[in-house]
Amino acid sequence: AQKITQTQPGMFVQEKEAVTLDCTYDTSDQSYGLFWYKQPSSGEMIFLIYQGSYDEQNATEGRYSLNFQKARKSANLVISASQLGDSAMYFCAMREMNDYKLSFGAGTTVTVRA
């Protein structure tokens, strides 16, 4: 069964606007971690932000914030004030309790328009 679902294959956003990337997850564990990575066309995977299942506040890192809705098993990434350099593929990932690997979603391609 798919553990991470990203339903938006591609999105366009205007420069300086905000964009929300959807991510839902499936786990029966109480303790888990959620990650977002950015993959530009160069191919490197860049870690953006992390949210622990027990964290009461939504994680924020600069222009990135994670809208964590535990009951809905949702961990959406919000990018504020989009820049041209934000054009990339974005992956949501989860590590379950006592697991060692990250399970990744299929990704969402974001294209920022000038």
Added chain:
Amino acid sequence: GAGVSQSPSNKVTEKGKDVELRCDPISGHTALYWYRQSLGQGLEFLIYFQGNSAPDKSGLPSDRFSAERTGGSVSTLTIQRTQQEDSAVYLCASSLMANTGELFFGEGSRLTVL
């Protein structure tokens, strides 16, 4: 360098040949991971090392795939008798410890099997 280093960055081979892909993790990172990414797709977990041992090899697609890690550092992923469906980007990642923290990725090795 300070990051995860992978070589070769690009490899073109003929069907039936063997290939070796190398990963040099961040110094001091005990956990090392191999993932595979087909064109425009998400990341498929292959194998994980804690130190020199691989507790879980179940992600390897077939017995043509093998991996080893020596000295708790460098890892080699070997694909024997390559097939066209093996064409993908092979990504290596490391983390300070297993089941905690983010993964740091290398830039990947792009394998093309003709």
